[in-house]
Amino acid sequence: xxxxxxxxxxxxxxxxxxxxxxxxxxxxxxxxxxxxxxxxxxxxxxxxxxxxxxxxxxxxxxxxxxxxxxxxxxxxxxxxxxxxxxxxxxxxxxxxxxxxxxxxxxxxxxxxxxxxxxxxxxxxxxxxxxxxxxxxxxxxxxxxxxxxxxxxxxxxxxxxxxxxxxxxxxxxxxxxxxxxxxxxxxxxxxxxxxxxxxxxxxxxxxxxxxxxxxxxxxxxxxxxxxxxxxxxxxxxxxxxxxxxxxxxxxxxxxxxxxxxxxxxxxxxxxxxxxxxxxxxxxxxxxxxxxxxxxxxxxxxxxxxxxxxxxxxxxxxxxxxxxxxxxxxxxxxxxxxxxxxxxxxxxxx
Numbered sequence: 001x002x003x004x005x006x007x008x009x010x011x012x013x014x015x016x017x018x019x020x021x022x023x024x025x026x027x028x029x030x031x032x033x034x035x036x037x038x039x040x041x042x043x044x045x046x047x048x049x050x051x052x053x054x055x056x057x058x059x060x061x062x063x064x065x066x067x068x069x070x071x072x073x074x075x076x077x078x079x080x081x082x083x084x085x086x087x088x089x090x091x092x093x094x095x096x097x098x099x100x101x102x103x104x105x106x107x108x109x110x111x112x113x114x115x116x117x118x119x120x121x122x123x124x125x126x127x128x129x130x131x132x133x134x135x136x137x138x139x140x141x142x143x144x145x146x147x148x149x150x151x152x153x154x155x156x157x158x159x160x161x162x163x164x165x166x167x168x169x170x171x172x173x174x175x176x177x178x179x180x181x182x183x184x185x186x187x188x189x190x191x192x193x194x195x196x197x198x199x200x201x202x203x204x205x206x207x208x209x210x211x212x213x214x215x216x217x218x219x220x221x222x223x224x225x226x227x228x229x230x231x232x233x234x235x236x237x238x239x240x241x242x243x244x245x246x247x248x249x250x251x252x253x254x255x256x257x258x259x260x261x262x263x264x265x266x267x268x269x270x271x272x273x274x275x276x277x278x279x280x281x282x283x284x285x286x287x288x289x290x291x292x293x294x295x296x297x298x299x300x301x302x303x304x305x306x307x308x309x310x311x312x313x314x315x316x317x318x319x320x321x322x323x324x325x326x327x328x329x330x331x332x333x334x335x336x337x338x339x340x341x342x343x344x345x346x347x348x
Contacts, residue, residue, distance in 0.1 A: 004150060008252035016045035019052070025338040029347070035306060039284065039326060040333035046168060046257045046282060051334050054326045057104035058165035059249065059316055061088060061095060062172055062240035064112035065131030067140065068218075069176035073211045075202040076207070078131075078175045082115035082298020085173065089120040094313055095171055098320035105163060111152055112239035126152050128239050130138040133260045136218045139235045145244055146234045153246025161254045167326070168261045169266070169286075170247050172240045176200075181267040182293050183215045183236040188229070188270060189296055192216070196293035198263075198312075229274040244268035245275070253281030259326070261319040262289035262312060266297045273301075286319035287311055 019041040024030055031037065032070050043052035063085050069078045069091045087093045091100065095119040099106035106121045114131045117123070128148050132140040132199045153170075160168050174180075178200035186193050193215035224225070233242050245268045252272075260269045260283050269283050287307035288298060298305065306325055311318040339346040 003083065003154065004246065004275055005248045006253055007263075008276065008282060009255035009279050011045040012048040013045070015048050015050060016041060018050055019044035019333065022050075022333065022338075023080060025340070026195060026336045027339055027342050027344050028336070035304070036325070036329040036332055039306065040329040042284070043257060043326070044333070046255070052330045054167045054323060054330055056164050056166045057102055057169065057323055058163060058167070059095065059099050059104050059106045059169045059171065059190035059320065060160065060161035061106070061108045061316060062153070062170070062243040063108065063110050064174045064239035065114040066174055066180055066238050067132050067134035068136060068179050069212065070212045071135055071136060073179040073203075073214055074176045074200060075312060076175055078114055081173060081175045082117055083115045085110055085113060085123060086120060088173070089123050093315060095315040095316045098317060102320060102323050103322070104169075104323070105165070107156065107159070109152060109156060109243070111149060111243050118180065132238055135180070135236050136214060136221065139222075140180070140237055141234055141239065141242070143234060145239070146230065146237070149239045149242035150246030150249070153243040154250035156243070157247050157250035157254060157256060161256050165256060167259055167323070168247075168251050168256050169261065169316045169319040170244045170265055171261055171319070172244060172264050172314055174238055174240050177238050177240065177264055178291065178293075179211055179215060180236060180238045180241060181264040182211075183218055184232055184241070184267050184271065185293050185297055186215060186219055187232045187236060188274065189300065191296060192342040193219070196296045198292040200291075225344065229271045233271060241268050245272045248272035248283065249276055249279055252276075252282035256282070257284060258282055259284050259286050259322060261286055261316045262314060263291040263294040263316055265316070265319070266294060266301075270297055270300055270345065286322040
């Protein structure tokens, strides 16, 4: 049995029950804080503690290029992927600013840019290849390359766990990766590309029609189905998407809650869950993306996202934006007075 089929850690029913009891005793009507209550209870169960916390947050960004970019499916040139990796390193990207504001650790892993980069601060060079192949013509990657990408994700999680992370966020960077993610979503959800294709980096209507046709052509070639998640990842995925998939699998196995970002990360999480259904409790959906395909993907999860802010940047930025909300949820759970301690009459 491959490592990614090993069962996930088991959330603590004892701590979930204790957290639910505490929520019922706090000085507020039951349920009045909505998802702030439920997510605090969930974190208590996942962290196996009476004092859930999100003080130590690990963020890992996986970056890679896509061969399908040669089909003209992005508004930006492929060179932007490597340029943005440099921007992450120098602190100029949105996720770098958010990580600094949150006092979160930010790690960037280059799993496959076309451009070979010099040594950069905070960037680990683990290039599998100079981007994936054009999946309208051949499989995006070999079976060995897929396994390598999954392992890179696993290793990133082991490092985050070793560093004491209480919560992990994955992010991605890769020109044309919304095309890859949409193809994967179509294969899994049995959707036509035209139903869920979106603007990605800013395509106009004509660009989206072309993008849809490219995806449709690839799906016809590979006859991808929801019953073969690993095959789909190999044929249609990106190195960074596969690394994210491996990371979500590993996070659940080592007992590290994962806050899932928008469309591309949600597709990776969906595939991780398809490969190993036991990981489901460890995935927390951070936000509802403005990318059309995300709405279809979210319906495949039995969970309501925390935020709806019309975000669609990627990079893990939506998940990072939800961290202050999780911290507030933990503070409310841990610090509010109970009816007994505050001398307030409870509901009769």
